[in-house]
């Protein structure tokens with residue numbers, strides 16, 4: 001948790017090394033945080049102090065400020081970690097663990113101290129504590145759970161609601177909470193849901209976490225100002241009014257445009273006086289136009305004559321006249337916070353400042369509270385050559401800080417190591433605070449410097465100190481860097497995604513990737529698949545005991561199905577927007593007739609005309625497919641046809657591999673041809689292509705269309721189950 005940042009308990013991950021398995025806890029946590037976990041609790045009952053410290057360092061590094069981080073039970077480990085500069089936000093204590101008063105005293109007022117409480121007696125004891133001792137309560141278990149064997153009797157959601165109503169503290173529901181409980185728990189006033197196995201044991205922890213985060217967001221109370229709405233924090237200043245004096249970047253990633261986005265993303269009111277116009281994009285700067293300095297002075301006066309300005313961020317000032325105009329306005333108006341980003345060279349390498357302007361810029365330094373040069377700019381200010389090692393950079397920052405009496409944030413973004421350090425250097429007070437993090441692999445670095453400096457200016461007002469402001473600005477920028485490429489802006493260095501965190505937390509989810517949709521959909525029909533596996537029909541197929549008459553009735557129904565299914569695939573081909581997809585579905589339609597249907601005829605004899613009356617399940621399935629095309633068009637139709645590929649391919653391959661019984665591996669198996677057809681690698685390739693085609697469409701679709709696609713997909717999977725089930729038991733004849 002960062003100072004001044006409200007604690008988000010919504011999706012609370014408790015780690016379990018056993019369930020994380022060979023992937024390791026750090027990998028699972030990293031993915032889970034990427035998926036939307038808001039707080040992580042390291043729970044390891046067996047680690048020694050030394051092992052715990054190693055784990056804390058590793059987890060703090062992968063969490064990277066994106067989620068709050070607490071440790072179960074071990075106050076000693078939290079204290080040891082903090083002494084080494086490892087970012088751990090607090091502890092979670094059980095009723096039997098060290099006293100909460102001791103933890104609060106040791107960790108200070110800003111730390112998180114969580115407490116397990118699940119009886120009226122516990123609540124009464126908590127009520128006796130001084131206010132501010134306990135940050136939240138962990139209340140459970142909700143349902144019986146195997147991940148904590150010694151748990152108390154399950155409370156159920158009603159029991160949870162009773163406890164939550166009886167305390168003023170935020171309550172996290174813990175113990176056996178499933179995705180299906182999230183909405184109801186949120187309505188029961190839960191501050192969050194704690195999850196162990198549903199994320200740690202998930203094949204894709206990121207997708208699992210996203211499901212919980214989406215489920216939580218979707219259950220948000222209506223915005224009527226009622227319960228659960230964030231109240232303004234008492235004692236917090238109002239919305240910071242932040243002015244950017246900088247150049248325009250029409251491509252929106254740097255300069256004024258980046259400043260306004262950053263200020264807004266961090267909760268400020270943004271204003272902008274345009275000091276220069278550039279013609280640039282993500283690849284480079286083409287030209288610069290500088291309006292008369294007198295006109296900039298008019299803009300500045302118009303603002304300060306009317307508006308109380310809390311903070312100013314200064315960016316690209318193109319020449320000495322412009323710099324002088326800004327200097328004289330600053331001397332007159334004296335805004336409380338001035339952050340100067342001494343823009344001289346863009347990320348693209350283009351110079352943005354003429355030479356005598358560099359000299360004039362020095363005259364601005366004493367008027368600033370913080371200056372944020374990159375490596376090249378720092379060397380210009382220090383009047384020396386750019387340093388190549390981090391220690392040299394910090395030394396130059398000390399020279400500049402001492403020489404001009406200004407704080408310097410030296411930025412290591414242009415170093416080429418695996419980590420990117422920054423240092424806040426204050427020679428006047430003789431302090432150096434270093435910040436570090438792993439380099440984020442991305443091309444989206446356009447405007448990082450502009451975004452960082454305006455974020456710091458805004459946060460300096462709301463958080464009240466330079467160190468927390470830099471810390472929080474960096475955390476936000478790193479999240480924005482991670483998501484920049486999702487914006488698909490330009491072919492050069494694209495912009496960062498200024499609103500990545502805000503949109504995903506506010507429920508305006510960024511689009512899921514194709515593989516995330518795939519994992520989610522496959523998971524969505526997991527239960528249906530398990531039921532198919534245990535059907536007498538499928539078990540009889542596996543061990544070869546399925547009576548031939550039952551199998552042949554199934555084939556006759558399936559032959560009828562395939563004739564219509566082929567037409568449905570042809571309809572998908574007709575509706576396909578691009579030629580490759582058109583060709584793919586057409587090929588599938590054809591294969592249905594000359595591959596699968598041929599097989600059926602080989603066994604049953606080609607009847608020439610279709611003699612079979614479709615059973616009710618068959619009719620319902622085909623009606624659903626036709627209706628999907630008619631109602632939802634291409635997207636919904638291809639989602640509806642997918643289970644017929646996916647479920648058969650999966651089943652065929654597992655049968656052939658002997659996963660459902662060894663008999664299916666035998667060439668003597670009575671239905672070996674059928675098994676070979678669906679276990680065939682060629683069918684696997686076709687199925688993969690079908691999945692990829694559908695997932696590409698789903699991930700590009702709006703959430704609304706994606707939702708309809710999923711429903712069509714699920715309905716087809718249900719029909720597949722029913723189709724097999726119809727032929728399950730003797731006596732169930734058409």
Ligand SMILES: Nc1ncnc2c1ncn2[C@@H]1O[C@H](COP(=O)(O)OP(=O)(O)OP(=O)(O)O)[C@@H](O)[C@H]1O
Pocket residue numbers: 254345346347348373374375411412413414420421422438439440441442445446447448449450451452474477478481
């Ligand atoms: N790939 C990256 N991964 C993590 N952090 C980065 C990365 N690139 C830049 N940063 C961070 O972005 C901030 C800006 O750093 P940088 O040194 O790139 O500034 P700059 O050159 O002034 O940027 P600009 O080109 O926008 O003017 C720093 O906090 C730096 O650590």
Ligand SMILES: Cc1ncc(CO)c(N)n1
Pocket residue numbers: 246247248249254255256278315316343345346347446447448449450
């Ligand atoms: C207008 C403007 N200011 C600053 C930068 C630094 O990246 C840029 N590229 N453009």
Ligand SMILES: [Mg+2]
Pocket residue numbers: 341343345374449450
């Ligand atoms: Mg810069």
